[in-house]
Amino acid sequence: LSMSGFLVILRLGLHDLFSHRRLALIMSISIAVATAMYAFLVAYRAGLAAEFNQQTPNLLVVHDNQNVGDISGSRISSQVAETLSGLGISMIIPEIHAVTGTSIQNATLLRGIDLEQYTRLESFSILSGRSLEPGDPPRLAMVGVLLAGRQDLKAGDSISLRGRGFTIVGIFQNGTYMDNQAWISLTDAQALLDWGQDVSVYIIPDEGILHEGDTLPGGLSVTRKGENLRLIAAQYQPMLNMWQIVSLALGMGVSLTLANALWRLAWLRRHEMAILRTTGFPTSSLVGYLLIQAGGITLLGILLGGLFTVVFTTSIRLTVSSFTIVPRLEAGTLLTGLGWVGLIMLAGSLLPAWWLSRFNLAQLLHSK
Numbered sequence: 001l002s003m004s005g006f007l008v009i010l011r012l013g014l015h016d017l018f019s020h021r022r023l024a025l026i027m028s029i030s031i032a033v034a035t036a037m038y039a040f041l042v043a044y045r046a047g048l049a050a051e052f053n054q055q056t057p058n059l060l061v062v063h064d065n066q067n068v069g070d071i072s073g074s075r076i077s078s079q080v081a082e083t084l085s086g087l088g089i090s091m092i093i094p095e096i097h098a099v100t101g102t103s104i105q106n107a108t109l110l111r112g113i114d115l116e117q118y119t120r121l122e123s124f125s126i127l128s129g130r131s132l133e134p135g136d137p138p139r140l141a142m143v144g145v146l147l148a149g150r151q152d153l154k155a156g157d158s159i160s161l162r163g164r165g166f167t168i169v170g171i172f173q174n175g176t177y178m179d180n181q182a183w184i185s186l187t188d189a190q191a192l193l194d195w196g197q198d199v200s201v202y203i204i205p206d207e208g209i210l211h212e213g214d215t216l217p218g219g220l221s222v223t224r225k226g227e228n229l230r231l232i233a234a235q236y237q238p239m240l241n242m243w244q245i246v247s248l249a250l251g252m253g254v255s256l257t258l259a260n261a262l263w264r265l266a267w268l269r270r271h272e273m274a275i276l277r278t279t280g281f282p283t284s285s286l287v288g289y290l291l292i293q294a295g296g297i298t299l300l301g302i303l304l305g306g307l308f309t310v311v312f313t314t315s316i317r318l319t320v321s322s323f324t325i326v327p328r329l330e331a332g333t334l335l336t337g338l339g340w341v342g343l344i345m346l347a348g349s350l351l352p353a354w355w356l357s358r359f360n361l362a363q364l365l366h367s368k
Contacts (some may be wrong), residue, residue, distance in 0.1 A: 009285050011293030016265055024297050030254045031301025035341050036308035038247045042336055043313050045240055045326035050328055052177055052230060059121070060210060062202040065221035071109070072099045076220060078197035079103065087209050093117045094199040096189040100162045108147065109181040110161060112189025112199075121203060122174060129155030129170030136199055138188055141166040144179035146324040162192050180324055251344055258297065258348030262290050266352055287350065294349035302341055 017024055062080065067073030074097070084092050096112030115134045124131075132142050141161070143153055148171050151159070158165040160183060166184060175180055189195065203225060204210065214222040266289065313327040 005047065009288045010292055013289045015331060017293045017296045020265060023261055024293075026253075027258055027297045028300035028304060031298055031341065031344060032304035033307030034247065034251045034254045034309055035301060036312060037250060038244075038336075039305070039309045039329075040312050040327065041240065041243050041247055043309070043329050046324060046328040046330055047326045048240075050175065057165075057224075059214065059225040060204050060206050061223050061225050062204060062210075062216065062220055063200065065215065065219050071266060072097055072200075074200045075195065076200070076202070076218070078199060080202060080216075080218070080220065080265060084204060086201060089204045089209060091117075091120075091205050093203040094186060095201050095203060096193065096195070097200040098189070098193060108159075108161065109177075110189060110192075111178075111181045111183045112186040113183050114186050118183075122178065124172045124174040124178070127171045127173055129168065131140050131170055131172065132183065132185065136169075136185065138185070138191075139164070140164050140169050140184070140188075142170045142172050142183040143168050144181050144183075145171055145173045146179040146326065147182060150324060164192060172361070173256050183265075241300065255344045255347040258294065259351040262293055262349055263352035265293065266290060275312070288301060290349040290352060291345075295346045297340055298345040302338070305341070322367070 050079055062076070062084065064074040064076055067075075078094070081092050081094065093114055095114065096110070098110045098112075099107050100110050101107035114134070115132055115136065127145060129142075132140060141159055143159060148154065148168075153159060153168055153169055155170055155172070157168050160166075161182060161184070166182070166188075172183075184192070186199070190198070206212075206224075208217075210222050211222045212222060212227070216222070276354075297344075309329070313329060
């Protein structure tokens with residue numbers, strides 16, 4: 001197809017697209033909804049993975065085998081530290097993990113930390129205020145950025161944990177589920193829960209003495225740090241898979257609707273297209289004519305879909321119990337979304353082109 005021929009097809013396609021702009025706008029909105037829904041789902045899946053799929057290869061967790069020690073429920077005696085020390089473990093860090101609050105709406109993830117050693121376990125950045133330090137007085141807390149956002153907290157404010165006020169010395173960000181936690185000293189947590197010297201977990205290095213999957217006397221288990229959280233995240237996958245099927249079905253429906261709309265537009269131009277073919281235009285010119293219209297509709301759909309996605313991901317936060325899942329828009333998400341839109345556009349334009357190409361020129365020239 002020569003440049004002059006291409007310009008003829010381009011002019012014809014754009015003219016028909018503008019002539020049916022209401023139909024084009026409706027189709028663009030349909031593509032935008034399908035695109036935004038798919039991108040929103042992928043962004044939430046990426047956010048869930050980022051928050052809960054962070055395993056620490058060199059650390060193990062010793063906890064009660066009946067509970068998920070990384071979140072709450074586990075309670076073990078301080079004498080376990082002596083057992084671990086007797087095995088030759090070089091680093092034994094106690095922590096308390098619990099959920100405080102009277103309902104799901106005001107539930108708060110609590111973490112009691114060893115002020116001398118907690119910085120050896122997690123990396124985080126302080127967004128405001130400062131971090132907890134050895135020698136700090138009681139009733140001080142660090143609050144994760146997601147928890148601070150939900151409860152509108154800032155450094156210097158007070159946060160209520162089991163009816164007791166703690167002064168917030170800093171807001172931190174870790175990039176994982178920990179951004180939903182309130183961190184206080186281990187001794188404060190033991191006093192708050194009335195646990196005496198008991199703790200939730202002991203975090204130890206993986207130095208070949210104990211291994212993932214081992215059990216210890218007293219109903220204790222050894223797991224990889226982060227493994228229990230990964231299992232929790234896996235519980236949400238069936239729901240995400242269901243919504244992915246819904247988004248794929250919606251995309252297929254939009255593709256078929258686009259194909260039907262373009263087929264009708266092409267059918268209205270069947271005489272002109274047949275005349276062009278008799279003057280030397282190849283069959284591919286019909287494909288180009290439809291692709292120009294599909295491209296215009298899809299381009300507007302991408303722009304609207306991108307706007308919808310940005311609005312949804314910045315204004316909507318999925319909060320389950322005491323966790324807030326933050327959607328993540330990454331390069332892979334954008335490429336996947338563009339690929340999905342490209343499939344809709346190609347299917348919507350190639351199907352009517354294939355159908356019309358089955359008619360011979362005589363039929364098209366004499367049809368009305």
